[in-house]
Amino acid sequence: MIRVVLPAHLRTLAQVDGEVQLQVDGPVTQRAVLDSLEARYPVLCGTIRDRRSGKRRAFVRFFACEQDLSHESPDDELPDPVARGDEPYLIVGAMAGG
Amino acid sequence: MSGVRVLVGTRKGAFVLTADGQRKDWTVAGPHFPGWEIYHVKGSPAEADRIWASQSSGWFGQVIQRSDDGGGTWAPAGSDFSYDGEPGTHQWYDGTPHPWEFARVWHLEPSLDDPDTVYAGVEDAGLFRSSDGGGTWQELPALRSHKSGPSWQPGAGGMCLHTILLDPAHPGRMYAAISAAGAFRSDDAGESWRPVNQGLHSEGIPDEDAEVGHCVHRIAQHPARPDTLFMQKHWDVMRSDDGGGSWHEISGNLPTDFGFPIDVHAHEPDTVYVVPITSDSHHFPPEGKLRVFRSRTGGQDWEPLTRGLPQEHCYVNVLRDAMAVDSLDDCGIYFGTTGGQVYGSADSGDTWAPIVRDLPAVLSVEVQTLP
Numbered sequence: 001m002i003r004v005v006l007p008a009h010l011r012t013l014a015q016v017d018g019e020v021q022l023q024v025d026g027p028v029t030q031r032a033v034l035d036s037l038e039a040r041y042p043v044l045c046g047t048i049r050d051r052r053s054g055k056r057r058a059f060v061r062f063f064a065c066e067q068d069l070s071h072e073s074p075d076d077e078l079p080d081p082v083a084r085g086d087e088p089y090l091i092v093g094a095m096a097g098g
Numbered sequence: 099m100s101g102v103r104v105l106v107g108t109r110k111g112a113f114v115l116t117a118d119g120q121r122k123d124w125t126v127a128g129p130h131f132p133g134w135e136i137y138h139v140k141g142s143p144a145e146a147d148r149i150w151a152s153q154s155s156g157w158f159g160q161v162i163q164r165s166d167d168g169g170g171t172w173a174p175a176g177s178d179f180s181y182d183g184e185p186g187t188h189q190w191y192d193g194t195p196h197p198w199e200f201a202r203v204w205h206l207e208p209s210l211d212d213p214d215t216v217y218a219g220v221e222d223a224g225l226f227r228s229s230d231g232g233g234t235w236q237e238l239p240a241l242r243s244h245k246s247g248p249s250w251q252p253g254a255g256g257m258c259l260h261t262i263l264l265d266p267a268h269p270g271r272m273y274a275a276i277s278a279a280g281a282f283r284s285d286d287a288g289e290s291w292r293p294v295n296q297g298l299h300s301e302g303i304p305d306e307d308a309e310v311g312h313c314v315h316r317i318a319q320h321p322a323r324p325d326t327l328f329m330q331k332h333w334d335v336m337r338s339d340d341g342g343g344s345w346h347e348i349s350g351n352l353p354t355d356f357g358f359p360i361d362v363h364a365h366e367p368d369t370v371y372v373v374p375i376t377s378d379s380h381h382f383p384p385e386g387k388l389r390v391f392r393s394r395t396g397g398q399d400w401e402p403l404t405r406g407l408p409q410e411h412c413y414v415n416v417l418r419d420a421m422a423v424d425s426l427d428d429c430g431i432y433f434g435t436t437g438g439q440v441y442g443s444a445d446s447g448d449t450w451a452p453i454v455r456d457l458p459a460v461l462s463v464e465v466q467t468l469p
Contacts, residue, residue, distance in 0.1 A: 009133060009158055013174065043174045047158040051178060059157040093157045 002033055003088040010048070010091070014041040019088055028083040030062060031074040048091060063090040102424045103168065103466040104432055105149065106440055107136035110458035112151055114169040117453075121430055121444040124453045130172060131163065138419055139169075140206050141466045145213035150175075150232065152203040152218070160202050162218075164232050175232030179203070179220055182239035188222065189251040198222045198242070205419060207262035219259035223250060223276040225288060238288035241274060246293065246310040253277030253313050253332075260418055261317050265341075267324045273342065278313035281329070283342050294342030298331060316418045318360045320367035328370050328397070330360040330418075335372055337397050348397025353384050359421035363446060364429040368396035371423075371431060371447060373416040382413035390433070392447050406450035407441065414439070419462035426467055434460025 001021040006014065014020075022036045031054065038045050049056050054074065056062070062069045065079045065087050081087035104115040111129025130136075134153045142148040151163040151172065162175040185198035201221040209215035214231040224242045226235040241259075250257060261275035270287040273294070280295040293309050303311040313332035320326065329336040329345065334355050336345040349355035354374045363369035370393045376384045383389060388407045391400040414437035424430035431447050434440045438457040443450045 007157075009155065013158075013161065043161070046160065046177060052180070057157065057159060 001085050002028060002036070002082065003085055004033065004037060005088045005090045006044075007091060007093040009093065010044060013043055013047065016041070021085075028078050029075050030069065030072070030078065030089075033078070033089055034074075059094040061092045061094055063092055064088070100426060101468045102426065102430060103141070103146075103468055104422070104440065104442070104453065105139035105141065105169065105462075105464045105466070106434055106457065106460060107139045107151070107419075107462035108434075108438070108458040108460050109135055112136040112139050112153075112169075113454070113457060115440065115453050119426055121424075121426075121442060126454050127169070129458075130169070131161075134161075135202075136461065137202060138205050138462045138464075140208060140464045141168075142208040142213045142216070144209065144211050146466055146468060148208070148213045150206040150208060150216055152206055154202040160200070162203065162206075162232055176228065176234050179218070179224075179226055179235050180237070181224060181242065182237040185222075185224075185242065187248060188257060189249060191252060193251070195248070198224075200224075201256060204258045204260045205262055207264060210264050210266055217262050217264075217272075219262050219274065221256040221258040222252075223257050223259040223279065225259055225262070225274055227288070240289055241282060241284075241291045244282070244291055244293075246279070249310065250276065250279040251311070261314070263317060263319050263327075265319070265324050266321045268341075271324075271341070273317060273319075273327070275314040275317050275329075277315065278311065278332070280310045280312040281314050281317060281342055294338075295345070296343065297338075297345030298336065299334070300332065315358045316360045318362050318370070320362040323367040326367065326396075328360050328362060330357050330372055332356065332378060335360065335397065348393070350393070350398035350400055352391055352400050353389075357416075358418040359416055359433065361421045361423050361431070363431075364423050364425040365427065366394070366429075366446075369394050369446070370397060371421065372400075373421070373433065375415060381415045386410055386412050388412040388414065388435075390431070390447055390450075403443075403447040403450070405448065406443075406452075412437075417461055419464075420460050422463050422465040424465045424467045430465065432463050432465055434463045436460065 004020040100119040106113040111132040113128035137152045139151045147168040149165040153161040163172045164175045187195035190196035205219040207217040218226040263273040265271035282291045283294045298312045327338045335349045337348045387409045389402040414435035421433040431443045436459040440453045
């Protein structure tokens with residue numbers, strides 16, 4: 001199972017506590033993880049990436065294994081510890097005040 | 099016993115303020131959707147317990163929320179606002195072409211008679227409608243694709259469609275206003291539109307009385323006299339008596355005719371309220387005195403309403419969607435400030451009192467009169 005950590009506002013919106021665990025079939029890419037996440041929680045469609053283009057929203061970042069994956073290809077495979085479920089995939093609201 | 103429910107959208111959540119018909123003792127509920135910008139909250143005239151909220155954030159985009167129990171509980175509705183076809187470009191602040199991009203829903207206008215139908219005015223300016231209780235949204239593209247669209251430009255707050263008026267007397271007639279394009283009217287339920295800005299004059303655009311390009315801040319209408327419209331423009335308070343066909347200025351003796359909200363007394367179609375703001379560069383009340391101005395003559399002659407409002411050191415603003423009236427007798431008037439105060443008057447504006455003082459900056463105020 002893939003472990004996903006959502007920012008607080010999206011946990012509230014999706015009505016989840018703590019990490020989300022997702023089943024991803026096939027290669028574990030960012031796109032596959034987000035597809036699975038949005039299929040489980042349709043209310044998150046459009047909140048992380050554009051509904052049509054799939055482009056990451058400007059103030060959202062993707063981290064895993066102490067790396068910033070925000071600018072990696074969405075079709076690159078995620079690090080093995082994420083694919084094994086040892087490490088979470090972090091969806092983060094960019095740090096900004098307000 | 100009758101009562102009122104005041105729906106408040108703020109920079110950091112939504113609040114629901116309720117009172118009985120005396121409007122003295124208030125219950126404050128919220129924040130709903132804490133931490134999110136709530137541009138607008140409005141109840142259905144056809145089903146009072148159905149309430150819509152526009153929830154948005156620069157981080158996570160747009161969510162529409164719906165309550166079916168008067169704001170007690172909420173559930174996300176559909177929030178896919180996709181422009182019809184290729185939306186093209188409008189003018190950017192510097193006059194260059196800029197792609198039409200959806201940013202947020204500024205205003206939700208529920209149908210007068212169908213609780214499942216609601217209109218949404220969005221930034222970048224467009225008009226959407228849902229006829230399935232908010233599940234899906236379809237653009238009414240004729241407005242955005244009006245031939246003047248490529249020349250529209252944003253106001254300081256963005257190129258927003260902020261006002262939607264549904265005419266109760268003429269089926270299919272509706273008005274929309276866009277900053278900074280102006281006012282538009284449809285007589286066929288949004289299938290076609292024409293600008294209705296004749297008589298407006300605006301400095302800061304190449305042709306001061308152009309057909310479009312005016313920064314209309316708000317339009318108000320009394321349901322018993324729907325052909326009469328009142329407008330707070332960027333500068334100038336205006337009136338039309340022919341459904342927007344022509345406008346004339348009614349600023350009269352106002353201390354300044356810059357401002358954002360405008361509204362009409364529930365029982366007196368010639369009693370109008372505005373909140374003058376110093377200028378477009380000084381978004382606070384003149385002399386640090388928060389004053390609502392009331393005209394009982396349909397404009398020109400205005401009186402300041404000050405009792406209960408701060409008359410020194412007050413430097414808040416009152417935004418375009420942040421004033422509303424109830425339909426009790428005597429009419430109640432409500433407005434919210436960027437300082438987080440919501441003021442109410444239960445006597446047509448003669449006296450005021452804060453309902454709540456320390457909310458986040460108020461973006462919108464609506465009121466429902468309950469049986």
